[in-house]
Amino acid sequence: MEFIKLRNVEKVYPTGVTAIYGLNLDIKKGDFAFIIGASGSGKSTLIKMLYREEKATNGEIIIGGVQVGRLKNRKVYKLRRKLGIVFQDFKLLPRLTAYENVAFALEMYGLPKDEVRMKTLKALDLVGLKEKVKSYPNELSGGEQQRVAIARAIVNAPKLLICDEPTGNLDKKTSLEIMKVLEVINNLGTTVIVVTHDSDIVNKMKKRVILIDQGRVKKDFEKGTYDKNDFTKDEDVQKAFVKNEDGE
């Protein structure tokens, strides 16, 4: 069964820019999917619609049986509690320690202290930050900060983890480590969607790759279909990445 289902999704911003055109997409429970595409192709818009930061102008988005587009604004938080979201810029609170940053989410739900503590430590352990629970963000490396952000995203055991260019600020080695963390989380049963610009990573991970071009799904490589030949040999993929390097 499809965990995420998009049907004829269109997004027109109030400025008149159409970012997504009649997009269809299915992602299965437990999948790990990369979303790639040139800068401005609509990747962020696409995933923003998943966590209902933006509302689709037309079409239907269903996540785990929930019609995301029909959610009332004041009910959006219920969807968010079932998702984890990770960004390029970590979005950690500088005044809080790693532990407090992760616990923050659970405290927002009003969970009892013991439960917060147990889940927070478990999440930090999973991302490999057991030793750094008391460190403040400015005492952590970029990779470590992103791990904290991932721990915060998964602390409530979400069914879906969405990452928008999680390694955009990190070097190659650290990026790969972060991807390994995401893979572990995926192996524990969480569906993972990663927007990325890093062709190396995509190549090494051998997961499903969805190529977005001008608001449409241009190509959809099933997992393993590019095992043998280098996946960046694909002409469309190359174009996507080349544009990126110019643009950013």
Next chain:
Amino acid sequence: MKTFRILVRNIRDGLKNVVRNLSLSFASISCITVTLLLVAVSMIGSLNVENFTKTIRDDFTIVTYMNNELTEDQENEIKAQIQKINNVESITFESKKEIAEQMKEESEVFNNIITSWSDSENPLYDTFKVKVKDSEKISDTAEKIKKIEGIAQVKYGEGMIDSLMTIFNIIEKILIVVVISLVVVTAFLIVNTIKITIFSRQEEVEIKRLVGASNFSIKQPFVIEGLFLGLLGSIVPVLVTIYAYSFFYEKTGGILFSHFIKLVDPYPFVFIISIILVVIGIIVGMFGSSRAVRRYLKI
């Protein structure tokens, strides 16, 4: 239980916001303090005025002066006529001799003058002191008495009371206008304070939204911050009300100028006023912060 834990957290956050924004919070708190002090003064003032005008009115008397040539029979006749008037409660007779005696005791000067009069020279009048049942109808009753034959003059303090009331009413209206303007200024300052907090915490709000905090729990700390501003602003006015009024009451023995003007007993009066002040402070604080939240917290 969950709601309670979130509330506790948000109360802590609200307090932290007050402290982090200290200079602005201080401005808001001072403004609330000044406003509430004025509210306290107006309330204490007008409730006291109300209280003593009521007491004055309650034992209000019409003094009826009779023509000097009347015989005792004629005076009794007049008394009977007055008694027939509906609103009259009781009548006491005071002869001009008695009045002269009273006046002698009041001062040395009077004593000298009055002692020099012979009985026939006494220029005072025999009087009836008429107590009325309903002070509202006092002028009507006075008119009726005046029409009775043999009455030289009637006097009652209505004019004095009325002009006193007019003055108090004007003062009260001015105070109301001042208080309302101050409330508006205060609310504006609070809106501004909370706005600054909201802007400085945008990052946190964004993250709260991302991790799935409900809109209500995101707004709560800011509204609570306003509540605290109001609460802190009411501390000084409450203390002033309790201590200053009790002190004033003790110093004056509860009586101002003459035995007519009795002050309201301080207890539980000051506590009731204090509760009202705290409630007003909290309402103004929460009103300001709710406005700021509605206007500046985009969620």
